[in-house]
Amino acid sequence: xxxxxxxxxxxxxxxxxxxxxxxxxxxxxxxxxxxxxxxxxxxxxxxxxxxxxxxxxxxxxxxxxxxxxxxxxxxxxxxxxxxxxxxxxxxxxxxxxxxxxxxxxxxxxxxxxxxxxxxxxxxxxxxxxxxxxxxxxxxxxxxxxxxxxxxxxxxxxxxxxxxxxxxxxxxxxxxxxxxxxxxxxxxxxxxxxxxxxxxxxxxxxxxxxxx
Numbered sequence: 001x002x003x004x005x006x007x008x009x010x011x012x013x014x015x016x017x018x019x020x021x022x023x024x025x026x027x028x029x030x031x032x033x034x035x036x037x038x039x040x041x042x043x044x045x046x047x048x049x050x051x052x053x054x055x056x057x058x059x060x061x062x063x064x065x066x067x068x069x070x071x072x073x074x075x076x077x078x079x080x081x082x083x084x085x086x087x088x089x090x091x092x093x094x095x096x097x098x099x100x101x102x103x104x105x106x107x108x109x110x111x112x113x114x115x116x117x118x119x120x121x122x123x124x125x126x127x128x129x130x131x132x133x134x135x136x137x138x139x140x141x142x143x144x145x146x147x148x149x150x151x152x153x154x155x156x157x158x159x160x161x162x163x164x165x166x167x168x169x170x171x172x173x174x175x176x177x178x179x180x181x182x183x184x185x186x187x188x189x190x191x192x193x194x195x196x197x198x199x200x201x202x203x204x205x206x207x208x209x210x211x
Contacts, residue, residue: 055080055081055083055085056085058080058085059080059085059088059089061076062076062077062080062089063088063089063092066089066092066093066096067092067096069096073093073096074093074105074109076089077089077090077093077109078112082113082116083116083117084116084117084119084120086113086116087113087116087117087119087120087123087124088120090109090110090112090113090124091110091120091123091124091127093106093109094106094107094109094110094127094131097109098131103131103134103135104135106131107128107131107132107135110124110127110128110131111128114128122148122150122153125144125145125148126145126148126152126153126156128141128144129141129142129144129145129156129160130156130159132144133156133159133160133163136163138159138160138161138163138164139160139164141156141159141160142157142160142161142164145157145160150180151177151178151180151181151185151187151191152177152187154173154174154176154177154180155173155174155177155187155191155194157169157173158170158171158172158173158174158177158191158194158195158198159194161173162194162197162198167198167199170194170198171195171198171199171200174191174194174195174198174200175195175200175203177191178191178192178195178202178203179203
């Protein structure tokens, strides 16, 4: 028969109390640390959600200022934390500046937010490149999108080359852009017109080879 089976309830109770005296502090401390960790994590989640709501509120306030033509709209955009909201607000502000005829201000706005996030980085750079071409700076635009993939970047490279008087490279860029576009893309017709303008022939319009 095991020794524990010979112990009466009093002896077993004494053993439990002795164990608690020796280990109770550590046990209570471990439980307290666990509860603190859980509470801290919940507090952090709540804090992050609150910060996101505050950032969204600031963004909407800035967009309202831009749309209303407030004189301090640009300063308000600059006060936003670097990130997605500031890039979105910068795109809105740049569009308003272009509508107001101030392309240089729009270029400066987009330059200031280029590196905020990767999520909208390509959008900002393409918009900036188009504005640079419009402002008579095609070489800068070409450098900006020189390594960018996709049909949109190829179209911009074609626009920059055409603005620089380089029709052959422009033709190549437009043709490559068309190859990367779906047949139903709304941009296809525009790029085909650009290709025709520089002496190219859209693939769909090429005559069939004689048999």
